[in-house]
Amino acid sequence: MQQPTTLARDSRALAALAVPLALTQLAQVALTTTDTIMMGVLGTEALAAGGLALVVFNQLRTMGVGLVTSVGNQVAAAAARAERDEDAADDDGREVRGLVRAAMAVATLAGLAGAVLMVLIGQAATWLGQDAEVAHRAQGMLAALAPGLVPCLWFQAIRQFTVGMRRPQALLQITIASVAVNAGLNWIFIHGSWGLPELGLTGIGVATSSVHLLSFLALYASARRDPELAPLLSLDFWRADAPTVRRLLGLGTPIAATYGSEAGFFSVTALLAGSFGAAALAAHTAVNQLIYIVFQVAVGLSHAASINVSRELALGEYAAARRIKNTALACGAAVSALVGLAYLAVPELVLRPFFDPDTAADQQGLRIASGLLVVVAVLQFFDCAQNIGVGLLRGLDDTRSGFRITLIGYWLVGLPAAWLLAYPLGGETRGLWLGLLIGLATTAVLLLRRYTVALAAKASTTAAPAQPGRTSAVS
Template sequence: MPSMQPLTLLRDSRALATLAVPLVLTQLAQVALTTTDTVMMGLLGTQALAAGGLAIVVFNQLRTMGVGLVTSVGNRIAAAAARAERAEAKDTDAVAGDEEVVRIVRASMAVATLAGLVGAVLMVLIGQALTWLGQDAAVADRAQTVLLALAPGLLPCLWFQAIRQFTVGMRRPQALLQITIASVAVNAGLNWLLIHGTWGLPELGLPGIGVATSTVYLLSFLALYLSAKRDTVLAPLLSLNVLKADRATVRELVRLGIPIAATYGSEAGFFSVTALMAGSFGSAALAAHTAVNQLVYIVFQVAVGLSHAASINVSRELALGRPDAARRIKNTALACAAAVMAVVAVVYATLPDLVLRPFLDADAAGDDKAVTIATQLLFVIAFLQFFDCAQNIGVGLLRGLDDTKSGFRITLIGYWLVGLPAAWLLGYAAGLDTLGIWLGLLVGLATTAVLLLRRYGIGLRARSLAQEPVAAG
């Protein structure tokens, strides 16, 4: 029997990769989308980059929390689809399962619409309040124009996310990657055309980047919707009539989504505070912190893809009454994460100059100190990224149990009660500066990962015991 374990792991890894790989690549393509905007802003000058970067920070914070509100949709749909599949296999009525999927899709679009409208209004209000928040008046004025252009794009952005969760929950996410990659190219072209007023289009300058991004979100939503409508499995279940949304289902999605949105916001805030701490040690320390943080963010997209795939598969296996398979999913996801992070760690250890070169130039005046600091940090993040990946997988696994509140509570403990004090003690009290801050981050993420995975084990055992009488019957 032990000799079968590697074969089981290989089989489970392939099943997980079928869903995870398109999601990972989609996440990386989305990073390329925001990177394109940042590069275009930089071409317009330092003030434009500062203003545009400020607008993107505000937009991303609201977008991330809006995405959190609809993230549980994939889990609910996966479970409903599995129940319909199980009913069909037993020659019983599977229509109820299909109707449940339709209800969830409508409710998700209603939640996305509400979140998009509220977020757009908040974006405009924050833009008007930037000077009150201590920002330079000239920068704040330019950032406000970008926010006005980005605000309409939040609605189709969240619509896209709702349909994305639908396709992922139905285990048919293949179109996501092609659409996201195409959106990067379209975004770059529209940015250039609207900034400079090429081909008879108005010359909008910096706000043109916001208009281009909003347009791309709308086109991406339409492309994904049309792709789903051409899919014979997805088309009958895809209903966008929010006026027919079931209120109880909407309330359920909001109940599950609010802790996820809060978790996303908490994590973003945790890393923002540590950036401020790094900045207190000087510009070289902040530059090194920023470069390394971007590396972590890029590699983190692997964690996001694995987390979503594991989460969807847990929901599906539990709906099919297979808790043992749900238990294996945790081990498979962590094994895949460990394999990827080990490769990344080897690259960090053997090619530090190459890894840091896109962000810092060791030969440039003033960058040599930042490169030295960043090189030290690479050895920390080589270990940190495994725990960062593990904690994100843990959040996804709990989401598969429909337990989003525990994930939020545990991340508050790990980030704010353990990680932040550890970063302060090691960075300031122990005198390790930026290195100490990242060691504190490592401690916080490791604590969070251990607590989340432990909670998943407890929750899964409880679900298994609850399902035993049903299985016996």
């Protein structure tokens, strides 16, 4: 067990990478939070339709991100090898450039395929048990969101490169700026300012797609100005090396499936919530957006822990890799506890951006959402822990175990529990969220156990000593 002084030191080291990543994630979620608030201004029906569209977009975007996520780990390992052995620096530079090309190729293909799927899913929304008017409005927003998926995934590919090089600072500045731009464009396209047509809910999708393109261009320009990143940045994805693309797909496909498994778990529960009416779906959308905010802190911790594990293993520091798990979990628990107290102490204030308590149409949604916050206060800790577990395994290049475990936790345990608690036992929307909690808790326990076992096995079979004169990422 870590001593308090060791835990504090390791937490500071982890925070050096996790904080800018978590803040970037929070700034990114501010985009969808702004969109959700704007939907609420347009009414409960618009919030339900827009929430449904965002669920589909987030499902496909998350899986696309998973395909390029391993790039950060591969880049981090190559950089660590170069640090350990200067003679390998040139070879690792070529490897990094090849990884960036391959990541851009994978992002392009995934973005195009996802855009087509978004449009098709929008057309099929009425077959999935949704209210006809809600489904019709969701179709228009999905069509507007679809073109933004390719630049969104391009951004993520470059982002993984910068994170792997441990230079993520520009991400935060760009993402914060994109929040302000998104809010302005939302207003313009919704209301038809400056002579543009009034697009209503569809305008939110147009604004979001525009922001994804601008964000990618800004990140690319920033990386080109960085003397350490620029020589390694190669966007000519049509020249991508086929074996490198296959290697990324081999690592990334299970990650995409893992992310998709989790996002799909939440997507199915959103569809189930819609079966209880527009107010229940609006409440589900609002609460889901709140935990999505906390989830971004977990993503930052998960990415930082994952990158540091890859780095430590490349340098033979197995003790440091073991400590990373405890450090990340302690940080996640602290954040979850603070936010959970806010949910319990001031629920109406927390939900105020999404519902107007003075409006009769919003009162039912507010009542349902307030009841859900009690469950969410506990759920978000397990959501954070399972996300960290996936990242830790990714640091071991063990991406298949995460997928298998999420299938068990989400689909064999969580979804049946959600259905049972919501329908036969009459819990409705709260029952769905209790099922989510059970699924996430099961997944977290299994993932963290797998990491402990896999790391111990790796340490016992690899006798790579730490190199003298180097600095551990958690020392």
